Amino acid sequence: MNATIELLLNHRSIRSYLDKPLTEEQIHAIVQSAQAAATSSYVQAYTIIGITDQQVKDKLAELSGNQAYVAKNGHFFVFCLDLHRLELAAKLNGELTEKAEQTLGSTEMFMVGLIDTALAAQNAAVAAESIGLGICYIGGLRNELPAVAKLLQTPKRVIPLFGLSVGYPANLSDIKPRLPLLNVYHENSYIQNQEQLDQQLRDYDRDISSYYAERTNGARNDRWTESMSKLLQNPKRLFMKQFLEENKIPLD
């Protein structure tokens, strides 16, 4: 095991930061690292918005469900899927044709943009952690996505996907145990043995339940499948399809 893999395995979300802003040099190193990630057909289909205006941070914190670490951190990035730039590229070449519009509105192109943006973001996260900073992804940014898009003035075909809080950790949280490797990693085909998959989840449930119980003096002992099942009972952000459509990503 080398230092980089150790760094990756040592990840935990940090939700409390010292009051110390990142330097411009750090911010640029993080953004350049993001840009260095692989990109599908060179499309680089993302834009990163860094928030330096405290009022904007406060508003984003409110829109994300009042998460303090969205307002208080060393720096806050918003990762946006960006198909607007590709539209510009076509325009600059006088080729914003019906075919180009069809590509830009397709489910496939949306997937490409999502994947591109997430690969870039994870490089940013790793870069930040490598210089001793903590990070937390903020999916809650999508809670009130239309308001977030308005606040950040994103044009059509640009979708803010998630935030990334970065800063000097005020305290370290625990590393949360992941699913058993053999539940996540299959060989040559998806495991067809349902009993085996169920058993792995039951074992994991037991581990997670003890993990919570130990850390809360028994106050909490949720099993993983229980938490997941609960999560599924509350469909979230059901406006998404319509929001994408209004932003010229009809998912055709």
Add this chain to the structure above:
Amino acid sequence: MNATIELLLNHRSIRSYLDKPLTEEQIHAIVQSAQAAATSSYVQAYTIIGITDQQVKDKLAELSGNQAYVAKNGHFFVFCLDLHRLELAAKLNGELTEKAEQTLGSTEMFMVGLIDTALAAQNAAVAAESIGLGICYIGGLRNELPAVAKLLQTPKRVIPLFGLSVGYPANLSDIKPRLPLLNVYHENSYIQNQEQLDQQLRDYDRDISSYYAERTNGARNDRWTESMSKLLQNPKRLFMKQFLEENKIPLD
């Protein structure tokens, strides 16, 4: 700049590998690194299929548009978005309700799964590169996605998203220059000055054109916006929406 950031900035796709398989220890370190990535609400919505059967690799290479490095590498991973496991979690708790089905079929949940899978994959890529291996993402895996899903026997709600070839590099490709940092990184809101964005793209076009010309003795001098515009003229994988629907991800 530290060693990890240097590693990230040094990324290039490797498309030719020595005939030397990865060890099980290396494979497990890569998968564990993938699992250590952040995951939205702990869902861990992915499964990774490692291909050891050469016949399966050959078939995947064929289905991905005859890319040799899908068949010839040190190891080949397929990263799948997996909402099937969450369905199991609900079932194990006797709660595969209408609400749960609604969550599983939503555009939002699809985005969560895509992002989770991509974050994990990028950690895998970084881990592999940190031990001196080269990698190449294979989006071409989606060219014939229904056939790939059949070959890998993925159940409903599991979508193979892309492959990741890994191996000892046979030769190093060049690092491809990215968009200007200030075109990708905005502050506080999306840049509203269209002339500025256009100018950045024109500057980048010039750089990329020289980049290609230098490396091909002038045989190639594509500008970036030109390549992007060309790409958009050929809508790809338009079956995607229907394929997702057939796999119980209707994107509601």
